[in-house]
Amino acid sequence: MVKVKNVQMIEVQDWNKLVTETYNRPYDFQQQDDCKSRGTFHLTIPSDYTCEEEMNDEIPEIIDGLEMGVKFKKWLERSPNLPVEGKSGFYVNLWWERNFYPDISAVANDLHEKGLIEAGEYVINIDW
Numbered sequence: 825m826v827k828v829k830n831v832q833m834i835e836v837q838d839w840n841k842l843v844t845e846t847y848n849r850p851y852d853f854q855q856q857d858d859c860k861s862r863g864t865f866h867l868t869i870p871s872d873y874t875c876e877e878e879m880n881d882e883i884p885e886i887i888d889g890l891e892m893g894v895k896f897k898k899w900l901e902r903s904p905n906l907p908v909e910g911k912s913g914f915y916v917n918l919w920w921e922r923n924f925y926p927d928i929s930a931v932a933n934d935l936h937e938k939g940l941i942e943a944g945e946y947v948i949n950i951d952w
Contacts, residue, residue: 831947833864839948843931846940849904850920853928854950857892865948867928870936874929885909887919896930 836854843851854860881898883891885908908919935941 833947833949836948836950850917852921855921856925860950862951867946869932869943871929875927876930879927887915889923892923894924896926899926
């Protein structure tokens with residue numbers, strides 16, 4: 825008999841909605857890291873390890889630029905209303921979603937500290 829395991833699954837759209845509504849910033853987990861393929865992402869909350877040290881303090885304001893990911897604090901400090909490359913609206917959101925995003929574990933830990941997600945093992949289902 826094959827062993828099975830029940831998991832706590834979060835749809836990527838629900839994760840994005842929680843992050844976007846909590847922080848009032850554009851966010852799309854699937855668009856990060858050169859756009860994630862369909863599949864799953866395992867997440868432990870809270871996590872002792874984050875990639876925060878590896879994230880940038882700043883990145884160029886280039887939509888779809890090669891530099892991606894910023895420190896959580898820097899992500900929180902920047903206004904989502906500032907233009908990017910002199911553009912606004914859709915292009916600003918695209919830059920935030922594809923380039924200017926924090927480490928997911930840093931976000932998850934903060935959501936946990938805010939009481940918005942319980943400690944545990946989760947799987948984010950990336951599908952669109």
